[in-house]
Amino acid sequence: MNSGKIFTFVLYALGFMLLWEWLLPLEQITKTSEVHYFIIFVIFSLLLNFFHFPWYITWPVKGAFILYSLYAIFSNDLGFLPWIFEMLAAIKADIALVLSRDWLNLSSFFRSLLFFLLLWQITYLLRYWLTVKRKIFAFYFMTVFYIASLDTFTEYHGDRAIVRIVIIGFILLSLLFFKRMLEKEKMEGQQLLLGRWMIPLIFMICFGVAIGYLSPKAAPIWPDPVPFIESKAENMRGAGVSKIGYGMDDTQLGGPFINDDRVVFTVATPTRQYWKIETKDVYTGKGWIASDQASEGMMEIQYGEEHRIDAISLSDNPVREATFDFDIVYPHVVRPYGFLSMEGEDAGFLRYDPRLDKLIPYSEGLKEVRLPKYTIKYTPASYSLMELRGTKGIQGGAGLSALRKQYTQLPETLPERVRNLAVELTAEHDNWYDKALAIEKHFQTGEFSYDQTRVAVPAEDEDYVDQFLFDTKRGYCDNFSTSMVVMLRSLDIPARWAKGYAPGQYKGTADDDNRIYEITNNEAHSWVEVFFPSLGWVPFEPTKGFNNPVNILNDEKNDSSATPVANQDSGEASENQPQKKEKKKESSANTRDKETKSGKLFNKYWVTIGLGVIIIGIAAAGLLLxxxxxxxxxxxxxxxxxxxxxxxxxxxxxxxxxxxxxxxxxxxxxxxxxxxxxxxxxxxxxxxxxxxxxxxxxxxxxxxxxxxxxxxxxxxxxxxxxxxx
Incomplete structure (x- = not known):
């Protein structure tokens, strides 16, 4: 390789390092988890440009790599040829969404395809900037601005990235400037001059950056504008992409969100639980609000004072403890079902709001406080199957009638087909429990899918539940839980919407043999509670891919065909299994039945075909090189x-x-x-x-x-x- 080729290779390598800085943050700020495919594609494209392969070679090679990468990411073990037909159908559907400007509902597959094509174009532009124009400042400036913006407004820390960019960018700008000067002056021995100039140049730049990085920094003169910008953006933001986590405002549900792995709290306890915070009782057609009932039912509970706020008939379960340690502190108490009492580190008390079924900690000075640590005593919730199936209505005084009216509220604008569907699903059952199970089971069918990104927001004239049940059938916990509550209420069964956190990830055992669970913002969750007069509020879990951790005791002595019941998970092995989210595609026998004959032949001889492709690829690469x-x-x-x-x-x-x-x-x-x-x-x-x-x-x-x-x-x-x- 002559000196000119070496210089061009150095330019390509520096250009790649700048482009790499665009790809490195993707795993932190997006849901992209296969970044290495994009990095390999960039390297591959730049090498093809470096060796000046003609378009009729580079285009098929790049296209084949993109096809392989998409298959590796999205095939879900489907045969290659069946996946090709599925891919073409998906592209057709996504193009229709593009033409209708429905950007949020584009599939992850199509977004990845577009990203590959974008990188293809960027690598071409890099070649043009580096070898033709000999100017790279615009791309360098955009890279600095991009990393600075991510460092300011996201969880990505760009300190080291900025240092790398400054070193790479200054070297690249200097080399291109010197090369342009030599070519303009038509000086002889250009490559020798470049070689002599590169070593002191790199040394001076690295030395200068190191001095700047290690030197003491003066405090900022101006106040930080970021909080002001973020507050204004929060006020202006509509139903865009949000970050998952616990929030107070549930008036407008729907829309996509991105994951957030930040730990909210860890808890040591012997049993797996849903961690409850509050409930909402008024459905508006778009979301949930709390009713305007008087707060005179508020009660004070002193630390250590036993007070049952969850009415559970089976109270002979052993008393357990849950010790909470918070990384993100909120002004409310997170509690398991079967609450008895709470102990905080400082003196104070709790206020219980029955309207929200919520506990709020206060100091002795009557101020709301945020507790970083506390311990709760509780009796694990257990429910009698016989009493559950024995509930067919509410018979009682004015209190129960008022409760029934409050928790069967529905907006007058609710479409009638929601009620009709609830009646159709529960027509075979005569008790509330089996009706609730029938609706819960309906959401576990292949009709519905769990999705955090392609989630619609209802239009002004649309109902949130109606849109999910009959149009999109795609969403996350808020869609599933709200829909079940509304369907139960349409059958005159009292139900409410509960919020808190899923059980979290099992992290081992503590010294006292308690199990440790780690709960992140990703575990923020909502579910359903149904009122049974003899038992109180019983949780149900309609969200696809989640399991209800409550314990139902089968005490029906004369019914051998009783419905299987859900029990508390036991044993460390079960705890090691994470909450499973539903796969976006059902990899079942039905898909294999649809495979064509050619697809089956491919699956049968895939080893031979794969070896053949590898050999042909190696031979082609050898010829190209x-x-x-x-x-x-x-x-x-x-x-x-x-x-x-x-x-x-x-x-x-x-x-x-x-x-x-x-x-x-x-x-x-x-x-x-x-x-x-x-x-x-x-x-x-x-x-x-x-x-x-x-x-x-x-x-x-x-x-x-x-x-x-x-x-x-x-x-x-x-x-x-x-x-x-």
């Missing part, structure tokens, strides 16, 4: 046995292309004679000038003798062989 050796030989063989004198003009044009490929670039506007002199100085010969003189006589002077191929063939072959070095 060694093309500077075999293409000149092929051209020599092509023209050597030609006898026609008119072949000289074609052979001369082929030589010019090979010289260009070998790094001897002809500048725009440069005459053939000047270029021939440049080539001869490079090879230390006069052959190119002699050949060019005869070519000009043939083309411009009409001298037929100049076209004598036998006379010029040996000189042409000698120059063609030199391009192989």
């Amino acid at each position: 060694s093309r500077n050796r075999w293409i000149p030989r092929l051209l020599i063989w092509k023209y050597k046995n030609k006898q026609e004198d008119e072949i000289f003009a074609s052979a001369y044009a082929a030589l010019l292309k090979r010289l260009e490929r070998a790094g001897l670039r002809r500048e725009p506007g440069q005459t053939l004679r000047s270029y021939a002199a440049y080539v001869d100085s490079h090879f230390d010969t006069a052959d190119m000038s002699h050949l060019t003189e005869r070519y000009e006589k043939l083309v411009y002077g009409g001298d037929g003798d100049a076209a004598n191929w036998e006379y010029t063939k040996e000189v042409w072959e000698s120059l063609m062989k030199r391009t192989m070095d």
Whole structure:
């Protein structure tokens, strides 16, 4: 590899390092988890550009890599040919969404495809900026702005990235400036000058950056504008993409969100629980609010004072403890079902709001406080299956009637087809428990799918539940839980919407044999509570991919065909299994039944086909990498046995292309004679000038003798062989 090639390779390497800084934060700020495919694609594309492969080679190779990457990410073990048909159908559907400007509902597959195409274009632009324009400042400035914005407004920490970008960018800008200056002045020995200049340049830049990085920094003179900007953005933000976590405002549900792995709290306890915070009772058609009932039912509970706020008939369960340690502190109490009492680190008390079924901690000075640590005593919730199935209505005084009215509230605008669906699903059952199970089971069918990104927001004239049940059938816990509550209420069964956290991830055992669970913002969750007069509020879990951790005791002595019941998970092995979110595609036998005959043959002989593809790929790569050796030989063989004198003009044009490929670039506007002199100085010969003189006589002077191929063939072959070095 000559010095010119080495310099160009250095430029490509520095350009790749700048582009890499765009890809590194993706796993932290998006849901993208296969970034390595995009990085490999960028490297592959830049190498193809570096070796100047023609478009009819680079396009199929890049296209094949993109197809392989998408298959590896999204196939879900589906056969290759069936996946191709599925991919084409998905592209057709996504193009329709693009034409209708429904950007939020584009599939992850289509977004990845578009991202690959974007990187394809960027690598082409890099080649243009580095080797043609010799200017990279615009891309460098955009990179600095991009990393600075991520560091300011996201969880990504860009301190080290900025240092890397400054070093890479200054080196790249300096090299390109020096190269432009040498070419403008037409100085001889350019590559030698560049080599001598690069070492002190890199040393000075790295030394300067190190001094700046290690030196003490003065405090900022102006106040930080970020909180102001974020507050304004929060006020202006509509139903865009939000970050998952616990929130207080549930008036407008729907829309996509991104994951947040920040730990909210850890808890040590012997049993797996849902961690409850509050409930909402008024459904508006768009979301949930708390009713305006008077707060005179508020009660104070002193720390350590036993007070049952969860009415559970089976109270002979052993008393357990849950010790909470919060990383993100809120002004409310997170509690398990079966609450008895709470102990805080400081003196104070709790206020219980029955309207929200919520506990709020206060100091002795009657101020709301945020508790970083506390311990709750509770009796694990257990429910009698016989009493659950024995509930067919509410019979009681004014209190129960008022409760029933409050928790069967529905907006007058609720579409009638929601009620009709609830009646249809529960027609076979005569008790509230089986009706609730029938609705809960409905959401576990293949009709519905769990999704955090392609989640619609109802229009002004749409109902949130109606849209989910009959139109989108795609969403997360808020969609599933709200829909079940509304359907139960339409059957005159009291139900409410509960919020808090899912059980979290099992992290091992503590010294006292308690199990430790880690709860992140990703575990923020909502579920359903149904009121049973003899038991109180019983939780149900309609969200696909989640399991209800409550304990239902099968005490129906005379019914051997009782419905299987849910029990508390026990044993460490079960705790090690994380909450499973539903896969976006059902990988069942139904998909295999749809495979075509060719797809089955592919699955049967995939090893042979794979080896064949690998061998062909290696052979093709070898041919591509060694093309500077075999293409000149092929051209020599092509023209050597030609006898026609008119072949000289074609052979001369082929030589010019090979010289260009070998790094001897002809500048725009440069005459053939000047270029021939440049080539001869490079090879230390006069052959190119002699050949060019005869070519000009043939083309411009009409001298037929100049076209004598036998006379010029040996000189042409000698120059063609030199391009192989």
